[in-house]
Amino acid sequence: MSTVSVPPPKKKTLLEISRLWKSYPAPGGGEAVIVKDFNLKLEEGEFATLIGHSGCGKSTVLSMVAGLSEVTKGGIILAGRETTDPGPDRGVVFQAPCLLPWQTAFENVMLGVNQVYFTASKAERRQITEYYLSVVGLSDSMHKYPGELSQGMRQRVGIARAFALQPKMLLLDEPFGMLDALTRFELQQVLLELWRKFRITTLMVTHDVDEAIFLSDRVVMMTDGPEAEVGDILRIPFARPRERKVIMEDPQYYELREHLITFLNERSHLRPSKDPNFRPSPDMAAELASHPHISPAGMRLQTSAA
Amino acid sequence: MSQPILSLKNVSKGYGAKGARTEVLRDISLEVREGEFVAIVGYSGSGKTTFINMLAGLLKPDSGEVLLDGKPITGPGPDRGLVFQNYSLLPWLTVTENIALAVDSVFPTWSQEQKSAHIAKYIAMVKLTKAAGKLPRELSGGMRQRVSVARALAMDSRVLLLDEPLSALDALTRANLQDDISEIWQSSRKTVVWITNDPDEAILLADRVIPLLPTAPATLGQAIDIPLARPRDRSAINHDPQFKALRNQLINLLLAAKEKSRTTVSKKLVLPDILPEDISTPNSIQYLTRRGPRRRSEEKREELEVAS
């Protein structure tokens, strides 16, 4: 097995999203605001999840970070540099794995590998591709076409492709949304194992509460759209490496689950920025404190303990 | 104990020509009692559809027998109502007409009023009265699946067979339909065989959950009885320690079976210790002056054995 030591996560901001807006010109004049004043900082090596109801704009935030959707206002800073267009330094995995159907799994991954490792020898590039495809469990079927692979296997290729490029960040947009429950469990495991090894900072979008808890360090809850914003933040304290069996039997797991479900069912329509009585949870307050421009005009900085 | 309404005895089934035959299901034995809700949970592609097709009479087992009320099943019949994943409604007929087609064939002697009342009752049961005159294409996926359920119920069959009826729907619609179907089942107490790939759905709905293990060929695992009181409330069930225990038991059983079924072939892999080039800012001089890739270190190479 592997002997590479994983560097301890540094407390360094890798991604900073500040005052992010997304709006479209509305058909009847005016503007339809999808995302309003979205602020979030991600530490290097952190796994954060955006959760919210469908249509709340969580995918829009992600695709703006990916550079696939234009930013209306505000900025996204990745590793000290503002990002505006897409690039291979952000590995993206969509709900549909977006493989080119006329290329085998191997060729699909190789397409990206050839791009970012163009200074390496051909043999080394092949080794890289083979390595990542094998690690996701496709060593026997890497030369098949996407049409010959099951939905779950295709998504494995998508994950291998994202990791193989050693991106600064991973952006996962409901990566397991189209899979059945059992296949989803398997793939979460695959993702977690790879992530444990490479510790790539990750921003994931999902609406699956269990998935969010099992995978992430922090869950960012978004209010309902339009004009979606961050409604609450919850830190997931489980130690890594995580084992599904152990976590599911941990009483804390159900507390966290309850917190998220309650938010989605009862509080997702409340907007902190418009609510004078809003009291952020400790995790939310910590995040707010790291954005000096938000306080105190937009929001009262009070912890719920205060 | 009463005689089982549906029973499978040592059933096996395979596909393909003689020499290259692959067995899909082996030695399946199962008894379903009258009024019981049985859920079969398995991975996609593990033979669930083959299983239900044999119950429906669309496929014949290679060995063993499938009995309904003690008599062998020879073909499809109105005594077993079927609901598939993909609705199978006729697109040019309205909701009422689609159901009427089934009712006409099962109850040919009924009067027109009798039939209409019967159809209306089941449409109301699945909460579609307002959409009774609509065509399938005017309905959402969830509503279409409601029509399928109503059609199967209206045939008043002995057993209902449902093959992943909700897996094509989104999470919210699925939850709503699960609740409604649970309610309908409680009032009608029909015998149901429900195939699914969602462990939560199985526990929420069924009296008994049987895992279909992804061995090759697939076999049925130990049945898990679900003694949770009805009506079962989706959100309250989250706090219920019994529910949590059952859920963990089922999921662990299925995941462990999958783990075991994996054939392990060791393979040496080499991951070259190369860093990706930053191609977001084209800086051609940088590449020209440097021959070969950047490496974390020149020697450190990683070797890893991976099971496939």
Place this chain on the structure above:
Amino acid sequence: MNLTLFQKLKLESVMLPALAILGCCLIWYVIAGKSVTTVKTDDWGDTVKVTKRSGISADLPTPVETWTASKAYITDPFAKRGELDQGILRFTWLSLKLVAQGYFLALLIGTPIGFLLGLSKKFSMAFDPIIQILRPVSPLAWLPLGMILFSGVKVMDAGGRTTFGASDAAALFTIAICAMWPTVMNTAVGVRAVPQDYLNVAKVLKLSRTKTLWKVLVPATLPYMFTGFRLSLGIAWLVIVAVEMLTGRPGVGGFLWQQYNANSFAHIILCINVIGLVGYVLDRLMSLAESKLKTA
């Protein structure tokens, strides 16, 4: 006899078309003119044999007459007795050669135009009206223009004989310009239909323009392009007949026209059959290539 279902199907797929062909021949025979020889006494008292054709369509030869008259062309398909008196396969070969040249010209011009239309909204907006106007123009209208445009073209071999003249150039021009539209339109539709997902892959990986074209756009458009190619080939084969008729070039169409002028109706029927058969074979070949591509 014990026949499996497959054998039965196969038998039916042979028997039914055979029966239909027989039926058509029967109708043909009924309406065709027959030679009737009557013996009668003329005004001078001599008995003379008078052969007259009668029937619903007196000049239309019967199937048997058609066969006897055409036999020489079919049994000796590569004979060359004169410029416009050659075996039928020799004529077909001449026509096919011209079609192939014109067709490839059409693809060579049509495919890039299709890509430009699909990729650039502005280009599409600018040229769409022109294309829509030119598209329905008949080959009969293009040919005279080609004759004028290429009137100066004359390529001679060492012996001083013209190997490629104005009529050849005009023929190629006509075939190409008539046959390219399906390729243009289908390619454009195909390029526009490339899923955004695939383009996103290219964007995220920062593929270069040429790489995006060859790795993403072309493979994604290929099925559409091939549909265009198939339709184009069909049109090219339609056009060739008209072109040969007007220019009097040797070929199936040229032969047909000459036989019309010679009142040899049996040969016209022969030509029609050959044209249809060749068109069918070409279409089948293209669909075969198309289905091979679809699997990828």
